[in-house]
Amino acid sequence: MLEKQWYHLNDPDSVESPGLVFYADRIKANIKLLISMIDGISRLRPHVKTHKSAEVSKLMIDAGISKFKCATIAEAEMLGLCGASDVLLAYQPVGPNVERFMALQKAYPGTQFSCLVDDEKAALALALTAQANGVKASIFMDINVGMDRTGILPGKVLSLYTKLNQLKGLSIKGLHAYDGHIHESGYGVRTEKAKVIIEQLHALSEEIQSRFNHQAIIVAGGTPTFTIYNTQTTFDCSPGTFALWDKGYQDAFEEQKFNTAALVVSRIVSLPESNLICCDLGHKAVAAEKPLDKRVAFLNAPELIAVSQSEEHLVLDAGENHPYQIGDMLYGLPYHICPTVALYENALVVSEGNANQSWSIISRKRKITI
Structure with missing residues (x-):
């Protein structure tokens, strides 16, 4: 049996996708x-x-x-x-x-x-x-x-x-x-x-x-x-x-030992070809200003290769005879977390694997009251 990783949710079926998750x-x-x-x-x-x-x-x-x-x-x-x-x-x-x-x-x-x-x-x-x-x-x-x-x-x-x-x-x-x-x-x-x-x-x-x-x-x-x-x-x-960290800084600055503490969760929604899978992580769900291969890395599926992305979809090459099925959850680590967070109204908050809170990304707005 595979060891449970830090990012795994205890009740993933209750979590909507695409979604922003804070740990x-x-x-x-x-x-x-x-x-x-x-x-x-x-x-x-x-x-x-x-x-x-x-x-x-x-x-x-x-x-x-x-x-x-x-x-x-x-x-x-x-x-x-x-x-x-x-x-x-x-x-x-x-x-x-x-x-x-x-x-x-x-x-x-x-x-x-x-x-x-x-x-x-x-x-x-x-x-x-x-x-x-x-x-x-x-x-x-x-x-x-x-x-x-x-x-x-x-x-x-x-x-x-x-x-x-x-x-x-x-x-x-x-x-x-x-x-x-x-x-x-x-x-x-x-x-x-x-x-x-x-x-x-x-x-x-x-x-x-x-x-x-x-x-x-x-x-x-x-x-x-x-x-x-x-x-x-x-x-x-x-x-x-430092508060959330991301893939870009994790790769670049080895002397800084901060935890990656925010992910985007996504689900496979289609299997368009024998080697291709499509998930619900489009431009609107993860920052898309970087090249296609530097937008998100899937912690539970590191072998996936991005093929194309549009507003609501991300197509990935999983290889022939892959094990993925429609509905499978992918845990994505953004390369650039700052603009990714700004795409969401709320973050699901996880503690000890339990997603039991929601925090508003309140200042993604251009105006609160003033």
Whole structure:
């Protein structure tokens, strides 16, 4: 008799497919491991974009984590609802989102909200709106350290800092640097690239201290460089994927021993050819931005080869004389869990093999109330 694997459900027949499944005990273990990897829990500012769940956020708060990072107003509001102490919206608010950012502060006065700024005009609009609302907007200056997505180049930081420091509606908290372009599997390569950023940020921090008598808080990195910044700096660190983990990061970053804690369950719905099977895991059920062979790996059927995928179907080559039948369940580990989670309204939550809860993916919405 085959040994029962960690992912097997005790009552699979009661579970709808396709479905998102969170394994609560493994998520708790990941949080515990993260905390053990850094010299002070106050340096942790996890990103919630991966799980988008109030329940997972509360597990982190219960473990002593008080600071968080997010990418949308909805994610920020979710954290306000959870009672998080400190929330960084890692985005520069523009348009109606400026007023929404102000509304967050009024609705959740127990949470310190901050946001990113990398442009003088955007900062002025934020400052004027803050003054009109009788508050100060806390900001971090977003630094472009090589990803070329957002942020201001290091050489322009001090000039912009000088201008922003004169705006009465703003309170500058520090610097933010996301290095998503550093994702090499080799730890040594990542370390060498991160060292350049560390030196840049230290130099900027020292200059700000000298010119403005301000000790800037530095928030840097994501998951790939967490295991560098955690020991080689005093920066706040913002890993996100650690909570659930996925196939992509499991393969790439061997030094990070987090548990895979979220799967997509699927069932075989058709046998179109002698060697082909079709399951109900289409584009709408697992992130499809990667090549076909890098979207999902089936833990209980690793030999299956993806042939094609459409909105509701995934066709797989199982080989001749395969044993699979219509109705068989497949346990899929996504290569990219963050956008996969965002495809679902709820996650089935498993503890000790029993699927007895459902957690809302509440901040997959663009708007909760604000």
